[in-house]
Amino acid sequence: MHLVSSQxxxxxxxxxxxxxxxxxxxxxxxxxxxxxxxADGVSLPSLTDFVD
Amino acid sequence: xxxxxxxxxxERLLLERLLYKLVELRALLAAGEVRFLPWAxxxxxxxxxxxxxxxxxxxxxxxxxxxxxxxxxxxVSLHMLALTSPEPFAAIFAGQRRTFRALTxxxxxCVAACSAAAGDGAHLVDETLRRVVLDDKSAMVTT
Numbered sequence: 001m002h003l004v005s006s007q008x009x010x011x012x013x014x015x016x017x018x019x020x021x022x023x024x025x026x027x028x029x030x031x032x033x034x035x036x037x038x039a040d041g042v043s044l045p046s047l048t049d050f051v052d
Numbered sequence: 053x054x055x056x057x058x059x060x061x062x063e064r065l066l067l068e069r070l071l072y073k074l075v076e077l078r079a080l081l082a083a084g085e086v087r088f089l090p091w092a093x094x095x096x097x098x099x100x101x102x103x104x105x106x107x108x109x110x111x112x113x114x115x116x117x118x119x120x121x122x123x124x125x126x127x128v129s130l131h132m133l134a135l136t137s138p139e140p141f142a143a144i145f146a147g148q149r150r151t152f153r154a155l156t157x158x159x160x161x162c163v164a165a166c167s168a169a170a171g172d173g174a175h176l177v178d179e180t181l182r183r184v185v186l187d188d189k190s191a192m193v194t195t
Contacts, residue, residue, distance in 0.1 A: 022184065029177045031089030035077060035170035038093035041100055042074070042163045044156055046107045047067070050114070051130050051152045 053141045056113050060130075060148050063106040067155045070099040074162040081169040089170075 077092040111125075118125035134146040 025177055025181050025184070028086040029174065029181065031086040032170050032174035032177055034090040034093035035081060035166060036174055038077065038096040039163050039167040039170060041097060042159065044159065046111065047152065048156060051149055051156065
């Protein structure tokens with residue numbers, strides 16, 4: 001999982017800056033939740049009934 | 053019949069497009085490309101909305117066909133149309149039915165994979181955030 005990219009690292013010590021790491025985590029949380037909601041929103045009962 | 057076959061052809065394309073968007077979402081989840089997940093999720097929602105419109109048009113047309121034939125529209129299925137329509141529509145409907153069944157199975161499979169991967173990712177991130185917040189709180193207590 002790509003939570004912290006090379007761009008999240010500070011130039012001087014190479015470690016992730018705390019704020020950047022938190023931003024990456026929140027971005028990941030938002031992304032995963034959007035993906036869960038999108039998958040939950042896919043249902044095909046009308047089509048399945050008609051086809052079967 | 054010709055109009056319904058054309059409408060079903062369009063619905064099939066929209067279903068394929070939904071599958072394509074789900075495959076994209078699954079690939080992004082597998083690659084851990086979380087930045088693009090909201091975009092991919094939005095595209096899935098969009099594809100679902102287009103499919104819903106096509107379903108509505110098809111339901112209206114099936115209702116019209118059923119009314120003309122004097123039967124309950126709930127009894128009109130693609131299977132029934134494939135069995136009772138004159139040629140070439142019987143063959144067309146039978147082919148569309150096979151395609152729809154294969155596509156819906158693929159969509160279901162892809163949705164399950166996306167749901168599992170996104171759920172696992174969300175759980176992992178939630179746990180990480182929880183630990184970060186707890187670490188911050190304990191750091192504040194000790195300082």
